[in-house]
Amino acid sequence: MAxxxxxxxYSQEAVxxxxxxxxxxxxxxxxxxxxxxxxxxxxxxxxxxxFLVELPGVEQAMQFSVALAKLTGISFTTAxxxxxxxFDQLMAGI
Numbered sequence: 001m002a003x004x005x006x007x008x009x010y011s012q013e014a015v016x017x018x019x020x021x022x023x024x025x026x027x028x029x030x031x032x033x034x035x036x037x038x039x040x041x042x043x044x045x046x047x048x049x050x051f052l053v054e055l056p057g058v059e060q061a062m063q064f065s066v067a068l069a070k071l072t073g074i075s076f077t078t079a080x081x082x083x084x085x086x087f088d089q090l091m092a093g094i
Contacts (some may be wrong), residue, residue, distance in 0.1 A: 001054040003038075003081040004061045006068075008049035014073035022072060029067055033060040049074065052081070 023040070030037050035055035043050055055061045058080070065078040082090070 001035075002057055002061070003083075004053045004055060005079050005081045006049075006051040006053055006065060007047040007077045007079075008051070008074045009046075009076075010048045011073045011075070017073065025071060026068060029071060030055075030064060033064040033067070035060060035064060047077075051076075 026040075027037050030053060033055060035053055037051055037053050039050075039052040041050040042048065053061070053064070055064060061078055061080075065076045069075055
């Protein structure tokens, strides 16, 4: 499984639909793509949300990100997240 950081920005419509039910739908949607949301945070600043999600790969991350935007009206920027120890090993060969 790969880890992805998803940064979300609310639309005006999405703000009006904030609810525990939508959070539950989001978690179920991740499972549809063989994933699991490990953490969800509300933020202040440039982004409104941060999700840390484990998914099988890039294809599922893309599918989940777009499906989630369709479901919630929240736009997401999704990026792979690599543990620093793993990153250090990857960079050792350069």
